[in-house]
Amino acid sequence: MPLKIAILASGGGTNAQAMIDKAAAGILDVDIRLILSNRPGAGVLERARKAGLPHLALDHTRFPDREAYDRQLIAALRESGAELIVLAGYMRLLTSAFLEAFAGRVINIHPALLPSFPGVHGGADAQAYGVKISGCTVHFVEEKVDSGPVIIQAAVPVEAGEDLDSLMNRIHGL
Template sequence: MPLKIAILASGNGTNAQAFIDKRRAGLLDVDIRLVAGNRPGAGVFARAQAAGIPCCALDHTAFPDRLSFDRELVRHIRESGAELIVLAGYMRLLSAEFLSAFAGRVINIHPALLPSFPGVHGGADALAYGVKLSGCTVHFVEEKVDSGPVIIQAAVPVNAGEDEDSLMQRIHALEHRIYPQALQWLAEERLTVRGRHVHLAPSPKGKQAPDGPWLVWPPLEEGF
């Protein structure tokens, strides 16, 4: 059975589109039950509607506080039947009550190599610091911001003097590969969390994707 997921997003939805495309190609064994978010005009909803995916656009400014918004969001997600919550550019902190409702079943992608440069400006902060490697991280979500056990990371070189747009284009391109890969591992029930360590069972197919000018670990598999 496909893994039933709900995607939470606040923006254009390029990572959500990557999931949709991989699913259409028969590479990602997920059932996207809901796309939800806090900005009704966000581009992600147009992408979801074009793919025939149910949407839930809740304007957070219409709620008296964060907790009441999260409770309504939890209700919609539970009604969708989703088993895993996938944050894809969702720009709101999740309350402890939300995370308790889906304990161990929320994942996120961050545009930096955690635990370095957490927060909303991870890519820009890494560039300003002058690092020689940056990248992105898929991780389980805990109450602490950008915390939780790491599933997969991708590193790209940073060129001295380059601008943020140039760096982020390379990072986003890898986000669209490692995030679907992490989802597929979860769909195949190949991930086990022991403390802070995420263990990946070997692939029955045994084929890896071709290498490129990046480092991804665990390695991408064929099709990703």
């Protein structure tokens, strides 16, 4: 039986698209119950629409505070029936109430090899540092940013003179 997941993303949705494609090909045994973005114009919502998947824009700027937003987020995710929450370029910190509501069931895709280069600009920070190998980490989410236990990592060599867009495209292709 496929794992019921919800994907949270804030931008274009390249990681979400990879999951959509792998699920459609039968490689990833998941049932995508909801794709949710905190930004109404995010490209990930169009990707979800094209794939015929349930999607929702929940604009965080329309809430008085982070806690109020996360309460609505929790309600939407519970209603979807998702068993696992996947952060795929979701650019918001989650409250402790959110993490308690889905304890042990929130994972993140981070574009660097953790524990090195945590944070919003992990891939860019790794490249600026001059690493010869970069990659991607999937980890459980805890309250501290990019600190949870690692589930899996994949590495890619950084090519001499490679620009950030090229490196990030190769990391996203993992």
